[in-house]
Amino acid sequence: MAVTECDVAVIGAGTAGLAAERKARACGAATLLIDPEFAGTTCATVGCMPSKLLIAAARVAHTVHGAETFGIRTRHEVDGPAVMDRVRRMRSDLAQGVRDQIAGLPDGITRRARARFTGPNMLELDSGERIRAKAVIVATGSAPALPDPFRDLGDLALTNSDVFELEDLPRSLAVIGAGPIGLELAQAFARLGVRVEMFDKGTHLAKLPEETSMHLRRLLEAEMPIHLGVEPKVEARGQQLHISHEGREAQFDRLLVAIGRPPQLDGLDLAAAGVRTDSRGMPHVDPKTLQVGNSAIFLAGDANGDRPLLHEASAEGSIAGHNAAHFPELAASRRQLPFAITFTHPTAATIGVLPGEDDDLATGCADYADQGRAKVEGRPGGLLRLHAQRGTGRLVGADLCLPEGEHIAHLLAWIIARGTDVTDALRLPFYHPTLEEGIKPALRELCGKIDREPEWNEDEGYPPGT
Numbered sequence: 085m086a087v088t089e090c091d092v093a094v095i096g097a098g099t100a101g102l103a104a105e106r107k108a109r110a111c112g113a114a115t116l117l118i119d120p121e122f123a124g125t126t127c128a129t130v131g132c133m134p135s136k137l138l139i140a141a142a143r144v145a146h147t148v149h150g151a152e153t154f155g156i157r158t159r160h161e162v163d164g165p166a167v168m169d170r171v172r173r174m175r176s177d178l179a180q181g182v183r184d185q186i187a188g189l190p191d192g193i194t195r196r197a198r199a200r201f202t203g204p205n206m207l208e209l210d211s212g213e214r215i216r217a218k219a220v221i222v223a224t225g226s227a228p229a230l231p232d233p234f235r236d237l238g239d240l241a242l243t244n245s246d247v248f249e250l251e252d253l254p255r256s257l258a259v260i261g262a263g264p265i266g267l268e269l270a271q272a273f274a275r276l277g278v279r280v281e282m283f284d285k286g287t288h289l290a291k292l293p294e295e296t297s298m299h300l301r302r303l304l305e306a307e308m309p310i311h312l313g314v315e316p317k318v319e320a321r322g323q324q325l326h327i328s329h330e331g332r333e334a335q336f337d338r339l340l341v342a343i344g345r346p347p348q349l350d351g352l353d354l355a356a357a358g359v360r361t362d363s364r365g366m367p368h369v370d371p372k373t374l375q376v377g378n379s380a381i382f383l384a385g386d387a388n389g390d391r392p393l394l395h396e397a398s399a400e401g402s403i404a405g406h407n408a409a410h411f412p413e414l415a416a417s418r419r420q421l422p423f424a425i426t427f428t429h430p431t432a433a434t435i436g437v438l439p440g441e442d443d444d445l446a447t448g449c450a451d452y453a454d455q456g457r458a459k460v461e462g463r464p465g466g467l468l469r470l471h472a473q474r475g476t477g478r479l480v481g482a483d484l485c486l487p488e489g490e491h492i493a494h495l496l497a498w499i500i501a502r503g504t505d506v507t508d509a510l511r512l513p514f515y516h517p518t519l520e521e522g523i524k525p526a527l528r529e530l531c532g533k534i535d536r537e538p539e540w541n542e543d544e545g546y547p548p549g550t
């Protein structure tokens with residue numbers, strides 16, 4: 085078969101690959117986009133969106149369940165098949181949107197196939213086609229880890245790839261892995277009436293610093309037991325799972341394995357392209373250019389294992405697309421402020437620089453147990469930690485678990501990204517009574533710690549405890 089020539093070949097049509105192809109084409113490159121399925125992105129099919137759809141249903145159930153706190157009596161029932169049906173219907177619409185976007189790409193640039201390298205600039209597709217590209221972008225994403233002991237459990241063990249296919253809610257669910265995906269899904273199932281227990285061999289939730297992790301754990305444990313620092317034994321007996329640790333045994337209908345999503349590089353044969361990999365099978369990637377070593381290969385999105393988040397996949401696609409189109413001329417991009425959210429309630433987030441990453445940090449805290457608006461809404465509890473550089477007085481990071489924390493996290497990410505000084509942050513308007521004004525005690529504590537007086541007594545007249 086003849087060899088097809090192009091400027092930039094993109095392997096993988098997920099968020100990173102689509103952004104990469106778009107950018108490379110906008111830069112004038114002749115592109116090819118290769119994917120075995122073109123099913124829609126991981127985000128739309130088995131990731132961000134179906135998980136948020138399940139969380140949305142859980143939030144409604146939780147609100148109705150807690151209505152009596154507000155003097156409102158209701159009778160409610162969770163219809164498991166209807167909940168899962170809505171998740172899948174809405175998910176299908178979102179995935180269809182991505183497929184429509186792919187269908188709208190210029191004629192002849194897509195290849196429905198799996199690709200592997202046969203040389204530095206040569207690809208072979210499982211359709212038999214061979215492609216010579218001046219530069220190649222690998223955007224093959226990641227896949228859930230499912231080690232053998234769990235794989236042997238057959239369909240009793242779920243991952244994010246199949247959990248949204250459940251026709252009904254299980255009666256009970258053990259979740260292994262207390263990272264963002266495990267935590268979000270565990271709490272959602274618990275709120276929908278499933279008996280849930282979580283297990284993790286590590287000691288921190290969702291990669292949070294110790295203090296915030298402990299705070300979040302205490303709040304989440306009101307809804308489900310969380311066992312940290314344990315490696316439970318899992319055994320299938322008939323259609324039940326027996327999970328034992330520390331002399332205790334419990335039975336569950338299903339197990340959700342959420343222990344990480346390693347990059348999907350198997351089968352690409354990077355060695356054939358002359359790419360050297362480390363002991364984990366990962367090549368060296370420059371985070372500013374996304375170039376692999378000195379090659380004409382770029383690694384974007386979850387495939388490089390650096391920041392496995394949607395907005396990063398999209399940004400990395402653009403960086404890789406630009407550099408692949410202009411290869412060997414490369415532009416080093418300034419990366420965005422690190423920013424990660426775990427959509428539990430309270431919501432957890434980390435932003436920017438955290439303690440341990442800079443010796444010159446001071447930290448100011450705000451506890452939301454007594455925060456006015458949080459109490460009004462029946463959701464007291466939460467912790468905010470703001471970090472500033474002692475020398476410059478600039479806010480550089482935060483970690484938190486707060487009611488409606490995704491919104492406060494965004495406000496903080498924006499002012500941190502703008503290099504705002506602690507005293508300037510205190511001069512910003514804070515409306516009363518809001519969850520946002522709960523940030524002020526942390527800012528005031530920081531002012532004290534870095535020896536900066538707020539220029540005026542900014543909250544004279546406000547009621548205490550806000």
Ligand SMILES: Cc1cc2nc3c(=O)[nH]c(=O)nc-3n(C[C@H](O)[C@H](O)[C@H](O)COP(=O)(O)OP(=O)(O)OC[C@H]3O[C@@H](n4cnc5c(N)ncnc54)[C@H](O)[C@@H]3O)c2cc1C
Nearest residue numbers: 096098099100126127131132199224225385386392393394
């Ligand atoms: C349950 C869950 C919840 C999440 N929630 C959030 C969230 O709330 N917020 C957030 O920011 N992120 C979230 N994420 C992470 C986010 O979904 C990912 O970071 C993002 O989707 C990664 O995009 P990608 O383009 O790197 O990979 P993908 O979208 O997975 O694309 C990879 C593509 O490569 C193709 N491919 C693989 N191998 C080959 C090959 N050899 N040849 C050709 N094609 C190939 C695949 O078919 C696929 O289409 C979540 C993830 C999960 C699993």
